[in-house]
Amino acid sequence: MGEAVSLYKNVWEKGHFVDTLSIVAGLHGDHLNGLHLVSLLSRFLQDVEDGRLPGFRIAGKIQLFPMVNIQAVMEGERLWSFDNLDLDLAFPGSSCGELADRLCNVLYKHTADSNYALLLDASEKRCVSIPHIQLLQPDRSLRRAARYLAGEIPGGGPDRFPGLGIVRELQPTPAFQLRLYNQWIENNVCALVLAGGRSAGIDPETNGALLANVVNFMLAVGVLAHATRKAEKGEARFYSLENERRVSASHPGLFLPEARVGESLRQGRKLGELRDIYSGETLEELFAPQDGLLLTLRDYPLVYQNETVATLLVEKERRWYWPFS
Amino acid sequence: MRTRSVVAYKGPSGASVEIVKQTFSSARPKPARRVSFLAGLHGDELEGVYLCFLLVQYLRRLKETEPGAFLGEVNVYPAVNPQALCHGSRLWPFFSVDMNRLMGEPAGNSLPAGACRELLADLKGCSDLAVDLHSSNQHLAELPQIRIVKDFEKKLLPLALQCNVDVIWVHPMAGVFESTLGYNLNRAKVPTLVMELGICLRIHRDFCSQILDGAIHLLHHAGVLNSSRRPRGEIKMPLVLKADQVGLVQAKRAGLFAGRVKLGDRVGKGDKIGDVVDPVRGETLEEVVSPFKGTIFTLRELPLIYEGAPLVRVALDGPDER
Structure with missing residues (x-):
């Protein structure tokens, strides 16, 4: 009906022959944590450009895409509703296709030549998870980049989140090649996914802390500089698929959690229980199958039979990377 | 059974x-x-x-x-x-x-x-x-x-x-x-x-x-x-049909598509397929004509369209009809 569909980006740039970092949020309309983190980054970078943060200066090109799936965000939905389309399964898109294809293609073209890229993603639907980094088949440079994004979250700690030191290796699936992140990797962009939190919600305290991690990352890759401060490598723990243990519900019903994400669990620790909706009877108690870190926990209480309610990271082949400089 | x-x-x-x-x-x-x-x-x-x-x-x-x-x-x-x-x-x-x-x-x-x-x-x-x-x-x-x-x-x-x-x-x-x-x-x-x-x-x-x-x-x-x-x-x-025998007509403008053809219809080059209209201003934004000769085998049914929306696919009579 004549309303424009626009894709906005905020850009800070110093010089022409510089490295570029692209940060993308809001591929799904319910990934609100990413939107919030980008808004914090925008304010920070504008303060840098305006000289309100002494010592910092823009040293490269930084472009932030706060809200890609505008239609879904406006509707409060996850997907691009006009086509029932998961926008993160539509890359690289097409310059001559339908609107969603064109939007994906524009975003891809604006970011595919970047040296570095960050995709801000939420947890799995109806779950909450600790903030963590995701990588696809990481080589040395990706691992190195992850260590600069990793680091303790001030105000986190054992009672809250264990820090952004968790790095999961993603598992490629047939549909994975249609994701923006995979397109970046295929285009040799040093790209990482920053995931976590819960969908359809914002955690301002954690986002405020994550801002420091992203600033450290920007210092490390050289798009941001500081007169005295240098980027610091954080401690990262790399987990492959073999290190993940999913706990599923044998019964359907109401899931009442007892454990909290980020908690280091001992084998046998109760994760929660399933209750029958009609009788209130306990159908099943769910326990940690072995020692591990609780990465993801069901946040929405209604559960289908065989659904995953928790994911643990276990230390089967734990590899530590210390912050050697 | x-x-x-x-x-x-x-x-x-x-x-x-x-x-x-x-x-x-x-x-x-x-x-x-x-x-x-x-x-x-x-x-x-x-x-x-x-x-x-x-x-x-x-x-x-x-x-x-x-x-x-x-x-x-x-x-x-x-x-x-x-x-x-x-x-x-x-x-x-x-x-x-x-x-x-x-x-x-x-x-x-x-x-x-x-x-x-x-x-x-x-x-x-x-x-x-x-x-x-x-x-x-x-x-x-x-x-x-x-x-x-x-x-x-x-x-x-x-x-x-x-x-x-x-x-x-x-x-x-x-x-x-x-x-x-x-x-x-x-x-x-x-x-x-x-x-x-x-x-x-x-x-x-x-x-x-x-x-x-x-x-x-x-x-x-x-x-x-x-x-x-x-x-x-x-x-x-x-x-x-091979890939090069399918002609796609897309909308150049967003609006409402009012079609004039049916599935299975034969069209020639220049035949009118429909109009894209702006219902708010009462204007016709685009008269959609076929650039192809052939048979319509896909037809737009939902009138709401954005730029680039497919309107018809035509099975071309031959490779020269593109």
Whole structure:
């Protein structure tokens, strides 16, 4: 009906022959944590450009895409509703296709030549998870980049989140090649996914802390500089698929959690229980199958039979990377 | 007819959800061939579901009256995304996922991925040939057609010619197909025809009747049925199109599309297809004319359009018509 569909980006740039970092949020309309983190980054970078943060200066090109799936965000939905389309399964898109294809293609073209890229993603639907980094088949440079994004979250700690030191290796699936992140990797962009939190919600305290991690990352890759401060490598723990243990519900019903994400669990620790909706009877108690870190926990209480309610990271082949400089 | 549940799980209320398979077994100890029909991967695509009804009805009567006609085995999966079907939605509700983008995923990833894996395994285990029935989405209507990925053309084209469709479209491989049921079955060496007809949320009885004839013909051609009361009518000789024989007309402007043509119409270069109008200002934004000569086999049904929206696809009369 004549309303424009626009894709906005905020850009800070110093010089022409510089490295570029692209940060993308809001591929799904319910990934609100990413939107919030980008808004914090925008304010920070504008303060840098305006000289309100002494010592910092823009040293490269930084472009932030706060809200890609505008239609879904406006509707409060996850997907691009006009086509029932998961926008993160539509890359690289097409310059001559339908609107969603064109939007994906524009975003891809604006970011595919970047040296570095960050995709801000939420947890799995109806779950909450600790903030963590995701990588696809990481080589040395990706691992190195992850260590600069990793680091303790001030105000986190054992009672809250264990820090952004968790790095999961993603598992490629047939549909994975249609994701923006995979397109970046295929285009040799040093790209990482920053995931976590819960969908359809914002955690301002954690986002405020994550801002420091992203600033450290920007210092490390050289798009941001500081007169005295240098980027610091954080401690990262790399987990492959073999290190993940999913706990599923044998019964359907109401899931009442007892454990909290980020908690280091001992084998046998109760994760929660399933209750029958009609009788209130306990159908099943769910326990940690072995020692591990609780990465993801069901946040929405209604559960289908065989659904995953928790994911643990276990230390089967734990590899530590210390912050050697 | 034997009814089996191939995937079953319970919802939060405890109600059971099942994917059901109807099997018409062979009169022989060892079936000559096993053919499977499935519908409803997208829950709003009802043409295939109705077609399964027609097929089950036909096969039941045949089983009662002429059981010896079953030389092979026929499996019918009328609703493989039952919750989406009840909801009338393309996606599996609650999870908001497209089942036809989950095929080939590891089972542990989610309940829908696990269900897809079980369904795929069951189909592989009981099919020498499969037909995956689809309608178009809510935007477009399609003449009955079979779409074939180029890599599988040699094996599938002779089978597709038996199905009484109007069009067979042989198109190049694209990444999006790798997570579909049809592609995964073909990769697993189960020849699978992916059929599109009509539009979602509606039933076009003529199309369904046409494809029922095609399904019965295919079953006889494949040696699964040998009925004395086989329909003797001629089946259609479809237009077989390569990628460069399909012309796409897209909207240059956003607005409301008011079409002037019907599915199956012949158009020439310069013929008017419709108008794109601005209802707020009362202006005609674009007079859409065909740049091609040929037959319309896809037509825009949802009038709301953005720039780039497909309006018609034309089966070109020849390579020079582009």
